[in-house]
Amino acid sequence: MVAYNVQVAVDAKHHLIVAHEVINQGHDRSALASMALAARKAMGKRKLQAIADRGYYSGEQIKACEDTGVAAILPKPNTSGARAQGRFDRSDFIYIQKDDEYQCPAGQRALYRFTREEAGLQMRRYWSSACKQCPIKSQCTPSDYRRISRWEHEDVVERAQQRLDQMPDAMMVRRRTVEHVFGTLKHWMGYTHFLTKRLPNVSTEMSLNVLAYNLKRVLSILGFNKTMTAIQSMGK
Numbered sequence: 223m224v225a226y227n228v229q230v231a232v233d234a235k236h237h238l239i240v241a242h243e244v245i246n247q248g249h250d251r252s253a254l255a256s257m258a259l260a261a262r263k264a265m266g267k268r269k270l271q272a273i274a275d276r277g278y279y280s281g282e283q284i285k286a287c288e289d290t291g292v293a294a295i296l297p298k299p300n301t302s303g304a305r306a307q308g309r310f311d312r313s314d315f316i317y318i319q320k321d322d323e324y325q326c327p328a329g330q331r332a333l334y335r336f337t338r339e340e341a342g343l344q345m346r347r348y349w350s351s352a353c354k355q356c357p358i359k360s361q362c363t364p365s366d367y368r369r370i371s372r373w374e375h376e377d378v379v380e381r382a383q384q385r386l387d388q389m390p391d392a393m394m395v396r397r398r399t400v401e402h403v404f405g406t407l408k409h410w411m412g413y414t415h416f417l418t419k420r421l422p423n424v425s426t427e428m429s430l431n432v433l434a435y436n437l438k439r440v441l442s443i444l445g446f447n448k449t450m451t452a453i454q455s456m457g458k
């Protein structure tokens with residue numbers, strides 16, 4: 223089945239679409255950095271905060287954002303089964319940066335052991351020698367030791383989490399900024415398929431919709447006369 227996935231970055235102040243792209247990947251996980259960078263460039267900013275939903279979560283993408291001056295804010299999907307099974311979650315382990323160790327819920331320290339590659343990422347592995355004698359081990363792990371993995375660039379995703387913690391309404395801001403835009407575009411397009419076929423044509427069709435959306439939006443912000451003056455001055 224052919225499917226198109228429309229990516230848009232919307233400026234939270236004026237609700238203008240500052241970047242868009244049509245991709246034919248069925249997920250958003252690899253789209254964050256390129257969209258955020260395109261938005262930063264279009265807005266002429268050196269730095270930018272980009273809010274996204276959890277579908278965009280990828281440590282590598284968050285790092286790529288940070289490397290290009292974009293501070294990503296997005297929630298981490300909860301993929302750990304530990305909490306659901308009544309055991310301590312990864313977030314119950316506190317990283318002690320100065321020692322490069324984790325403090326576990328029993329107050330023990332999980333020490334760095336070795337680094338190995340997992341799915342192309344360098345993952346550092348930690349565990350405590352105290353696990354076997356731990357009185358709360360049943361709440362922690364069915365294995366001999368509770369092993370903790372830490373990506374070599376985990377500090378990047380920790381900073382993203384800190385930004386999210388400092389902005390509790392981030393997801394509300396995201397919703398009210400982008401959902402209205404998607405709703406309007408879908409309404410215009412009749413909640414149906416694209417009129418064209420193949421990615422280059424669909425991209426053009428989407429660009430025309432975005433152009434119309436932004437033009438209407440600018441007209442309502444500036445009014446007709448100022449919009450015309452701004453358009454005429456662009457050619458000079």
Ligand code: SF4
Pocket residue numbers: 326327328329330332350352353354356357358359362363367368
């Ligand atoms: S099992 Fe190990 S990591 Fe888990 S709480 Fe006990 S000592 Fe800490």
